[in-house]
Amino acid sequence: ALPESEVFEITDFTTASEWERFISKVEEVLNDWKLIGIASGKPLGKGVYTTDAWEEKSDEISFADFKFSVTHHYLVQESSDKDGKEELIEDALPVSMQDLLCMNNDFPPRAHCLVRWYGLREFVVIAPAANNDAVLSESKCNLLLSSISVALGNTVRTDFEMVHLRKVPNQYTHLSGLLDIFKSKTGCPLTPLPPVSISIRLTYVLQDWQQYFWPQQPPDIDALVGGEVGGVEFGKLPFGACEDPISELHLATTWPHLTEGIIVDNDVYSDLDPIQAPQWSVRVRKADNPQCLLGDFITEFFKLCRRKESTEEILGRSTFEDDGKEAADITHALSKLTEPAPVPIHKLSVTNMVHSAKKKIRKHRGVDESPLNNEVLNTILLYLFPDAADKSSDGSEARPGTSTGNNPPPENEDSNLYTQFKSAPSDSLSYKLALCLCMVNFYHGGVKGVAHLWQEFVLEMRYRWENNYLVPGLANGAPDLRCCLLHQKLQMLNCCIERKKARDEGKKSISSDRSPGDTGKAIGHSGGDSQNDTDKEKGEVGRSWESWSDSEEEFFECLSDTEELKGNGQESGKKSGSKETPNLKPEGRLHQHGNLTLLHPGEPLYVPVTQEPGPMTEDLLEEQSEVLAKLGTSAEGAHLRARMQSACLLSDMESFKAANPGCCLEDFVRWYSPRDYVEEEVVDEKGNVVLKGELSARMKIPSNMWVEAWETAKPIPARRQRRLFDDTREAEKVLHYLAVQKPADLARHLLPCVIHAAVLKVKEEETLEDIASVKKIIKQIIILSSKILRFPNPEDKKLEEIIAQIMSVEATIARARSLKAKFGIEKHDQEEERDDLERFVNCLLEQPEVSVVGAGRGPAGSIIHKLFMNAQRVATTTPLDEELKRSGSSDERRLNSGAVADFPPAAGREVILRTTVPRPASYSKPLPQRMYSVLTKEDFRLAGAFSSDTTFF
């Protein structure tokens, strides 16, 4: 409660001189705030205390060394009341007095207690600045409580009084007793007394919801173990509160305007039957932070981000020993894998593979120690890799499942959410993995389970790489830089697998009529790696055309004929230059390029099959641009930079030459950079207009890089060229990267996916309920998330903010469901009524108090009535027959008829008594008088505002 030192609207005349300094300070402040003088205003509209905004400003004043804070609270009114001051009617009462009588804002659902007690639109509170400095002694109080209303030419004033008791005197528990005290306080000299208007509100609390128990089904964890996917499947997020998010329902039954004598309410009898009350309003008390499944899920996943342990530390060091060594020593792995011997294509399915891997792990770890049991693990793996399920007996067959995710179905407005969140498409492997890890973290062993699943995942990736199985659930093509890095890495791996597969398939078809050893020698990669490394250290300086291609002597496609290559290479090497040997067999043609023909032989110009430049993940790209940028901005730097990037150009030129024997640079330019071939209409000697073309000026610059490259290029089709992209090395790099990710790293990588999924989940749940406020918050969450998640290393605090918002939305939806269940909306068959009820329930969530249309007789009212009745029935455990009788004729029964009442005793009784009488004498000006009383179980308060005319007193 507030300390009882509040003084309202002070202009002080009564203080003793020793207080004058204090008083003048108070006056100063009030003057500053322009509160001195006559304030007037229009009567306030209905309910504005709730709908309009309240504001406050404060100052500090000290009395000797005791500090008081002075706070002005006021309702912000749109109209310019201040300007209207001048046109005051002489007799007008100050607004504060008008407010005393105004009945438009009785019983505001949410307001400062002084507003509740006195109905004021504006007031000043003077209270000790420090909370522990409450003014406790009565004498001190009295010194402070020298209060009068805002000056009205010193003629009237209102005394605000307060009685606050723990124990309620019996005579004040009912209306007639309160009327007595009100009348004695006003001490009106007139007879008959002017009528007293009465407003009453009785509040009933419902805590016992009975059969309307919380409908949330706990997720069925055991179902999963049984092989059947139960309540929460992998790939789905759980949703909803585990406890009832609505704790209480408060029903306020109001008689807004009664006149004395109309109603009887004394200590033996009462007319105040809540069913009969003309106004009903309801508010609900929400459980604070109800435990919600989705929120718990994300929170737990987010906690993973702070774990320090590596996967090995969690699973036991021995676990990864075999693979660990391999992963740690890429060079070793690389040379092993680039071994030219045809890769044996195992007739293994994913599950077989997993089992064998597990066996290996089990050797080091007791079977029982596996954080994830077999069934759970297999369920997850089948979910992640659906292609493993439809394995054909022949493992080398292309798996039908591999194309999943290539064409993500349009997600309408959510379709670009992953680009905003930098997560991954919602049908992608990364996204699914994120959900599985989330689930495993929550239900299947926490961080240990996560480490275990990750280990299995990495093994699967390696298996797929080694056996040329594409990873499912990833869009084709280069890594999508708009997705999270982990997703890019997986896409990169897929690119590698794709190329390796194509190469191996080519190899297989050749090796069928060729001894394997032959092919092996041809590829020969002696010292390729070490050479490459040293070159890198030199900062790529001095590298020739191949700088960006890999330095290994490995070729884009396997060699079809070593001899032919050598012969071709030497031959064209000598003859390369402006003139090509025209009798070379064209190779590697893709398609004809329009109607263009070669300039010299006049043959059709063919677009060659080319090598695609290497795909890149964002971290590689960053590295590469750093290297390029480091070359500086000098001419040499620029030249070197161009040289380093010309591998692709050179490769294209070579392909072009191979496809178009006898071509020249002009031909190439016409395909590659058509604007650099300038054509002009000229009139030849015969007078005909002919097109004459030549290279653009910049292409003719002597020894420019294009010319230089063209001269170097040999006619070699793409499939026999050096690989621009070393899939073997890149795949090993990805696999190593994956292997060293700690659970915390994973959680950071995949948190955007989890948030993405959570947002989709709340969106989906919201559409079932259609709650406007939730829609708005979801939009805000999306905006916030896309601001935060797109950038590297978002702050934890900001991530927590996103999660908190998702949790609050979940709680709101859970509350809506709880209320809908309680009000039986689903069971309602009349559509119109159901819609009304639905609106009512939604209002309950968004507004502090909602009035019940039709009070106790409306559809919502009768449901509320039943809810109370059921609760009462149980509370009193009446015999069954009586119960039946009562429920049949509840309307006819009287409240105090002795039988069990439909409603419990009112938890709160509020009464406002008002009248306008002259005080202190019969010839004084009639002024507003008001008394508010509230009675709860352990609290009784009377707040009186009695005005008197001070003219002759």
Add this chain to the structure above:
Amino acid sequence: MDEDVLTTLKILIIGESGVGKSSLLLRFTDDTFDPELAATIGVDFKVKTISVDGNKAKLAIWDTAGQERFRTLTPSYYRGAQGVILVYDVTRRDTFIKLDNWLNELETYCTRNDIVKMLVGNKIDKENREVDRNEGLKFARKHSMLFIEASAKTCDGVQCAFEELVEKIIQTPGLWEIESQNRGVMLSNHKEGYGGGACGGYCSML
């Protein structure tokens, strides 16, 4: 070298081949014009520090090759750019028509949607103009871009284009980040600023 540099900004120059991207850049950074500038291979890179409204900004400008074939390569460099200069040749309508493709490219590969875009119509010194200034203006307005016509050869509008672009970027909250201890290291440590997303009000510029 950059004690008082407020921030480092990544700027891209894109557009069809031969519209004068490299020439514009050369004019801006070195204030020279070389009629015999070789066609760019891949991407090139230049740095210049400029001062806009008293704020010094270091620009890392990536110049790209316009050829179709290089387009599989160059978009990787779009990543993290705060500003882009889209160039066409006012004497060649086809370079103007292709602008839509470049915008698509930007949208696809750009990692942020609040990147500041400037449209530059180059080669206004030439006589055989094919694209009217109003057309450029209209296009820029339609796509919420800054617009200027320029000539790398005569120096017209070049400096102004870069300055305007930088000013706009600086005015866009969340698009850039104040240089901290990472100063001097340009690309390895450039972190995109937090809290982007807002369009910064520049959408209705024209």
